[in-house]
Structures are given as structure tokens and as C-alpha cells.
Amino acid sequence: MKFTAPAGPNPIDQGKVIGHPHDRIDGRAKVTGTAAYAYERNSLAPNAAYGVILGSAIATGTITRIDTRRAEASPGVLGVVTYKNAGKLKKSKSHAARLLAGPNVEHFDQTVALVVAETFEQARDAAKLVEVAYAPTKGRYDLAAEKDNAVTPKAGPFGPPDTKVGDFDSAFAGSPVQIDSTYTTPAHSHMMMEPPASIAAWHGDQLLIWTSNQMIAWAVRDTSEILGIRHEKIHISSPFIGGGFGAKLWVRSDAILAALGARLVKRPVKVALCRSQVPNNTTHRPATIQRIRIGAGSDGKILAIAHDSWSGNLNSFREERAGAQTRLLYAGANRQVTHKLAALDLPEGNAMRAPGEAVGHLSLEVAMDELAEKLNLDPVQLRILNDIQYDPEKGPARPFSSRKLVECLREGAQKFGWSKRNAKPAQIRDGQWLIGLGMASALRNNPTQPSAARVKIDKKGHNTVETDMTDIGTGSYTVLAQTAAEMMGVPLHHVTVKLAESHYPVSCGSGGQFGGNSSTSGVYAACTLLRAKLAQQAGWDPETTTFEDGKMAFSAQSKSLAEAAGPKGMSAEDKIDFADTQKKWAQASFGAHFVEVAVHRVSGETRIRRVLGVFAAGRILNPKTARSQLLGAMAMGIGAALMEELAVDKRFGYFVNHDLAEYHVPVHADIPHTEVVMLEELDDKSSPMKAKGVGELGICGIGAAVANAIYNATGIRLRDYPFTPDKLLDHLPPV
Numbered sequence: 001m002k003f004t005a006p007a008g009p010n011p012i013d014q015g016k017v018i019g020h021p022h023d024r025i026d027g028r029a030k031v032t033g034t035a036a037y038a039y040e041r042n043s044l045a046p047n048a049a050y051g052v053i054l055g056s057a058i059a060t061g062t063i064t065r066i067d068t069r070r071a072e073a074s075p076g077v078l079g080v081v082t083y084k085n086a087g088k089l090k091k092s093k094s095h096a097a098r099l100l101a102g103p104n105v106e107h108f109d110q111t112v113a114l115v116v117a118e119t120f121e122q123a124r125d126a127a128k129l130v131e132v133a134y135a136p137t138k139g140r141y142d143l144a145a146e147k148d149n150a151v152t153p154k155a156g157p158f159g160p161p162d163t164k165v166g167d168f169d170s171a172f173a174g175s176p177v178q179i180d181s182t183y184t185t186p187a188h189s190h191m192m193m194e195p196p197a198s199i200a201a202w203h204g205d206q207l208l209i210w211t212s213n214q215m216i217a218w219a220v221r222d223t224s225e226i227l228g229i230r231h232e233k234i235h236i237s238s239p240f241i242g243g244g245f246g247a248k249l250w251v252r253s254d255a256i257l258a259a260l261g262a263r264l265v266k267r268p269v270k271v272a273l274c275r276s277q278v279p280n281n282t283t284h285r286p287a288t289i290q291r292i293r294i295g296a297g298s299d300g301k302i303l304a305i306a307h308d309s310w311s312g313n314l315n316s317f318r319e320e321r322a323g324a325q326t327r328l329l330y331a332g333a334n335r336q337v338t339h340k341l342a343a344l345d346l347p348e349g350n351a352m353r354a355p356g357e358a359v360g361h362l363s364l365e366v367a368m369d370e371l372a373e374k375l376n377l378d379p380v381q382l383r384i385l386n387d388i389q390y391d392p393e394k395g396p397a398r399p400f401s402s403r404k405l406v407e408c409l410r411e412g413a414q415k416f417g418w419s420k421r422n423a424k425p426a427q428i429r430d431g432q433w434l435i436g437l438g439m440a441s442a443l444r445n446n447p448t449q450p451s452a453a454r455v456k457i458d459k460k461g462h463n464t465v466e467t468d469m470t471d472i473g474t475g476s477y478t479v480l481a482q483t484a485a486e487m488m489g490v491p492l493h494h495v496t497v498k499l500a501e502s503h504y505p506v507s508c509g510s511g512g513q514f515g516g517n518s519s520t521s522g523v524y525a526a527c528t529l530l531r532a533k534l535a536q537q538a539g540w541d542p543e544t545t546t547f548e549d550g551k552m553a554f555s556a557q558s559k560s561l562a563e564a565a566g567p568k569g570m571s572a573e574d575k576i577d578f579a580d581t582q583k584k585w586a587q588a589s590f591g592a593h594f595v596e597v598a599v600h601r602v603s604g605e606t607r608i609r610r611v612l613g614v615f616a617a618g619r620i621l622n623p624k625t626a627r628s629q630l631l632g633a634m635a636m637g638i639g640a641a642l643m644e645e646l647a648v649d650k651r652f653g654y655f656v657n658h659d660l661a662e663y664h665v666p667v668h669a670d671i672p673h674t675e676v677v678m679l680e681e682l683d684d685k686s687s688p689m690k691a692k693g694v695g696e697l698g699i700c701g702i703g704a705a706v707a708n709a710i711y712n713a714t715g716i717r718l719r720d721y722p723f724t725p726d727k728l729l730d731h732l733p734p735v
């Protein structure tokens with residue numbers, strides 16, 4: 001199905017199943033421990049041996065000697081994989097570095113060996129007996145020090161790295177009110193609940209990998225490229241995933257080394273990274289330096305806006321697109337967004353929840369607060385004044401598919417009691433606590449991706465959806481079932497959803513907050529075809545045949561779906577293709593965050609007191625799972641503001657705090673009651689579902705709202721994230 005023009009009325013509009021807060025259909029399996037995650041699929045590989053990964057102890061240099069003899073002689077050990085016996089491996093285009101080092105080492109904790117043994121303990125013990133000698137070389141580990149060596153990266157899938165409209169420099173110079181601020185954000189770790197894990201087995205020349213991966217087709221493609229075996233020989237399965245946040249968009253060392261280990265010992269091999277391997281062996285969100293300049297008239301209208309961002313990566317792999325939201329969020333005739341990339345020798349930096357926008361808002365939305373103060377304007381008002389209903393770079397020819405930013409701001413301000421805020425900082429006290437309010441806008445691009453599905457109906461009228469889409473904890477099983485139930489006119493329990501097998505039709509996968517909207521659109525397409533086939537078989541007009549209450553009907557005739565499907569059942573497969581809709585319309589989902597903080601006047605500790613997010617993201621397919629996505633992302637954004645930071649050892653080139661005791665993420669005690677409001681909206685230009693992405697929207701802007709609230713509470717304007725108490729301590733008002 002080609003989606004080329006705005007969607008007209010369609011069966012999804014009935015809203016009998018879609019739009020209802022159904023519990024996750026996989027929820028019971030997950031909470032009862034019966035959902036088999038990657039490392040637990042023992043029934044498929046009952047005699048699996050255990051593999052433990054040994055990572056490099058240096059960041060850059062070469063392995064001068066690697067001796068596996070003591071490890072191999074250790075009890076239970078079946079074999080040791082190193083670059084010496086692994087055969088020829090390629091680096092795929094999806095990876096900054098090879099997944100197995102040797103003899104050269106590209107980053108700290110890059111895999112140097114996999115020790116395979118009968119038990120996990122034997123493998124872990126023997127891994128300590130692998131002797132590796134290194135000749136380290138000097139590396140580059142400090143973004144600030146490499147900033148001046150950064151260059152403009154080549155255009156990637158998100159278009160050119162730099163965009164310029166009008167004449168920023170002269171418009172900024174001539175602006176009556178100016179802001180010029182620089183912000184820094186540190187590297188972040190995904191720290192998903194389930195670290196990467198895989199079981200691999202060879203059946204002849206067929207490779208089976210049961211893994212934890214967001215993008216099944218990419219996993220097949222990259223495994224093929226790395227191992228040099230054909231796509232059709234590779235089978236990937238990933239039905240349950242304990243979080244990904246972008247770290248599982250690509251196969252990592254667990255999958256590839258499990259495959260190599262299984263080939264070596266001629267038995268299935270299971271490999272899980274341990275928590276402390278997550279930051280350095282896998283990927284992270286790169287650190288950024290961001291300079292924001294905004295020039296405005298005394299009326300508050302933006303005349304010039306520039307966002308210049310610097311990030312670094314291993315082998316100059318890819319930049320962090322921190323300027324993404326600045327291209328679209330506010331009006332202003334003269335604008336500039338630039339990205340520069342420095343070569344660093346830290347582990348691979350890559351996508352993490354709302355890559356680009358998540359850290360981009362941390363600077364832009366604080367700069368807007370600084371501008372509002374300089375203008376003596378309310379920050380909500382400043383944003384409303386600078387709303388724009390079309391792409392500010394391309395002009396009115398490219399309107400937004402839908403944009404309810406102003407509605408989010410107004411509704412949020414009203415619900416939160418924003419008008420009671422004292423604009424003058426450091427005025428409100430509650431005992432030992434300084435109280436402040438802050439807010440920020442949220443924009444996250446709404447990419448759409450082709451997505452295919454097959455829908456089968458059996459002789460009993462039961463429907464089965466098959467697609468290689470994944471559910472990373474987001475609710476895919478549930479919204480896909482809701483879509484099929486709505487389309488076929490059956491209750492939810494008459495639909496079974498089967499996901500994440502590489503032999504199923506290729507979906508969009510889970511990423512970039514396109515998963516929910518695009519994959520349900522793929523199921524919509526397949527169901528549309530199945531409806532037409534059923535109608536045609538009955539000799540009825542597919543256009544006017546209706547599907548309701550387990551029956552299909554045409555003028556005065558009607559029959560049950562079981563009857564219509566016939567003794568052999570019926571099946572239809574189709575793919576949604578979004579044609580040039582992304583070109584025609586600027587697409588994003590929007591929101592507004594409001595936060596109340598308390599900062600301790602002696603210790604500088606910040607506590608979050610109240611949080612409200614108001615969002616407009618098209619049709620909400622399931623308010624319960626959508627709310628969970630927004631809530632989780634908001635908690636993650638609060639983490640970025642207050643605590644999350646991978647600390648770099650700039651001498652040796654690695655992330656020091658590699659566990660959850662030292663890499664702090666928010667826990668329940670850090671997050672108070674959070675209110676999430678989703679505005680009614682239908683976006684007929686986004687997809688036939690009229691939905692947009694919600695999975696990454698919530699993390700955009702909330703951290704800046706926290707920063708702005710801290711300023712309002714204390715009068716301290718911090719610009720280097722995260723805002724830990726030590727940064728406030730020296731600047732707090734005298735006690």
C-alpha cells in the first residue's frame with residue numbers, strides 16, 4: 001500500500017479497540033517469568049555451552065601476544081575464540097569498530113576473546129587466565145581538547161549536517177536582544193534492564209541466533225556482512241526484549257561471538273554481557289558541546305537563531321545531531337544549524353533515545369529561558385510568540401502535518417498553575433528548600449519507515465499477525481493486535497501477534513519513535529488486503545463490505561469470518577510505503593513540560609516536586625502504553641538533567657562508572673507523581689493510523705525544564721550537565 005495523500009475516513013476511526021487503554025497482551029508472561037528472553041531460550045538450544053567475553057584492557061594500540069593455553073586447560077573449557085582462530089571478519093557499515101579486536105585495538109573493552117565452557121562459572125574463571133600483552137598508543141579521549149580539530153561530517157540519513165537560511169551573522173548583530181550561551185552534555189549509557197545477550201547455533205551452514213535486538217532485518221544484514229555468509233542462511237529471533245533505547249539497533253559482540261564460539265566448539269553457545277560491560281563494550285550517547293545564539297526584537301520575535309554543535313566519535317563514525325529540533329521548533333528568518341565531528345578513541349557513540357533532540361533540547365530550551373528573562377517576557381509567552389506552522393527552513397510550501405505546540409503550552413500552563421510563578425529567581429522558600437518552577441517545549445521528529453506484515457485468518461475466524469517487528473517493552477504486541485482487531489471487526493482475544501522472527505515480513509523495527517505508527521500501518525495495509533480478498537471471494541464489493549462483530553456484511557447479506565475464511569483459511573501480506581509524505585510535510589510530535597523543584601539551600605541537592613507533560617502526538621493508539629512511554633522518557637530526561645554522566649578517564653580512555661551504583665539513573669524515590677496529558681489529535685498526513693511517534697518525545701525538553709526550575713529556585717544558571725549538588729554548592733545564596 002502506497003501512502004501518498006492524507007488519509008480519508010477508514011475503519012481505524014471506529015475506535016472500538018484502537019484508542020483504548022488495553023493492558024499489554026504480553027504483560028502476564030512477563031510478570032510471571034514465562035516470557036523467554038534471549039538468554040533463557042534453553043528449550044531451543046538445550047545443550048548450550050556458556051561463553052564469557054574478555055574485553056581489551058587498553059583503548060588504542062595492538063595486542064602483542066595472546067596466550068590462551070592456560071584458559072584452554074582450565075576445567076570445563078571447550079574452546080577460546082580470538083582473532084587468531086576466528087577466521088576473516090569484516091566490519092559492517094553499521095559499526096564504528098570491529099566487534100572482535102586483534103591485533104589492533106580500537107577502544108577500551110573491545111572484545112579480545114570469548115571463552116566457552118560447560119558452565120558460566122568455568123568460562124568466567126578461565127577468562128581470567130587468558131594472557132594478553134598490549135602495546136598501547138596515545139589516544140584522543142577529550143572532546144573539549146579535540147573541538148578545534150572537529151570537521152563537518154558527510155551528509156547522513158538525516159540530511160546535510162549544516163543548514164543556513166538568510167544571513168544569521170548580520171541579523172544577530174543587529175538584534176536588540178541577544179543570547180550567546182554554550183552548554184555541555186556528557187556521554188550517557190543506555191543501561192537497559194537486559195544487557196545484550198544471545199544464543200547461537202549452527203545447523204549445517206545455517207546460523208540461528210536467538211538474541212535481544214530492535215531491528216531484525218538489520219541484524220541479518222550486518223551478521224551477513226561481518227561473517228561473510230548469505231542472508232538466507234541467517235535466522236534471527238528476538239520476541240522479548242528487556243529494553244534497548246537504541247543500544248540494540250545493531251548486533252553487538254554477544255551475537256557475533258556466540259556465533260563464532262558455536263562454530264568453534266560445535267555446540268550452541270550462549271553469551272550475555274555483564275552490566276559492567278555495557279558502557280565500554282557496547283555503545284553510548286556521545287557527549288556534546290553546544291553553542292546557542294538567539295537574536296530577538298524587543299517584542300520577543302526571534303530574528304536570528306543559530307545552534308552550533310560539536311561531538312566526537314570513534315573512527316569519526318557519526319555525529320550527534322543535537323541541532324535537529326532547532327531546525328523546526330521556532331520561527332525566525334535568519335537561521336543556522338551546524339554540526340562538527342571530532343575523531344575520538346572512546347568506545348562507539350551511537351543512537352540513544354531521541355538521538356540528537358534529547359540533548360539538543362537541553363541547550364536550546366535553556367537558551368529560550370535565558371532569552372525570556374532578558375526580554376522580561378514570560379517563557380511560555382515567548383514560545384507561543386515564536387510558533388510557526390510550517391518548516392521554518394523550507395517555508396510555507398512545507399507545512400507541518402499537524403502541530404499543536406501552542407495548545408500543549410497553554411493547556412500545560414493552565415493545569416500546572418504557571419501564572420503563580422514568581423519570575424524573579426530565588427524568592428520562594430519552604431523550610432530549608434528553595435522552590436522554583438521551570439518549563440520547556442518538546443519536539444521530536446516523526447519519521448516513518450516502510451513496514452510489512454502478514455495477516456492470516458483460520459477456519460475458526462481467528463486472526464494471526466506475523467511481522468519481524470519487535471517489542472522492546474513499548475507495547476508493540478498490544479497495539480498491533482488492537483489494529484488487526486479493529487480492521488477485522490473482532491475482539492482483541494481473536495488476534496494472535498507473532499513478532500521478531502527473520503522469516504516474517506520485514507517491518508520498520510523499533511527505533512526513532514517510528515515503530516508504533518509505522519508497524520501498525522503495515523498491519524493496516526495487510527488487513528486491508530485480507531478484507532478485500534475475503535470480500536472478493538464472496539463476490540462482494542470490497543469497498544462497501546463491512547467487518548463488525550466477527551462478521552462481514554454486504555448490503556443485506558452477512559456471514560461469520562469463520563465461514564468466510566473457509567476450511568483452508570486465508571492470508572494476506574502487504575507493506576506500507578510512505579512515498580514522499582516526509583518531503584511534503586514537516587512531521588514531528590510536540591509537547592510542553594512543567595516542573596517544580598526544591599533545591600536544598602545547604603547541600604545543593606535538587607528534588608523534583610511536581611511534573612506535568614502535555615503532548616500532542618496524533619492518534620493515541622493505546623493511552624496506557626503511550627502514557628508509559630512518555631512517563632519513562634520523562635524520567636530518563638530528569639536523569640539527564642540531574643545525574644546521568646559517563647565519566648571519562650582522559651588518561652586511559654574509558655568510561656569509569658560502569659555499573660548502576662556509579663552510573664546513576666533515576667529510581668522511584670527520585671521521580672514524584674508525574675502527570676501526563678495527551679491532547680486529542682488526528683494526523684491524517686502521517687499515516688493511515690493518523691498517529692505519530694510518542695516513544696522518544698517525552699525525553700525531549702524535560703531536562704531543560706528542570707534546569708530552568710533550578711534557576712528559578714536559586715538564581716544559579718548552570719550550563720554543564722548534569723546538575724549534581726557540587727555544581728550548585730559554591731553559588732547558593734548565603735544561609
Ligand code: MOS
Binds near residue numbers: 245510513
Ligand atoms: Mo532509537 S535511539 O532509534 O532506539
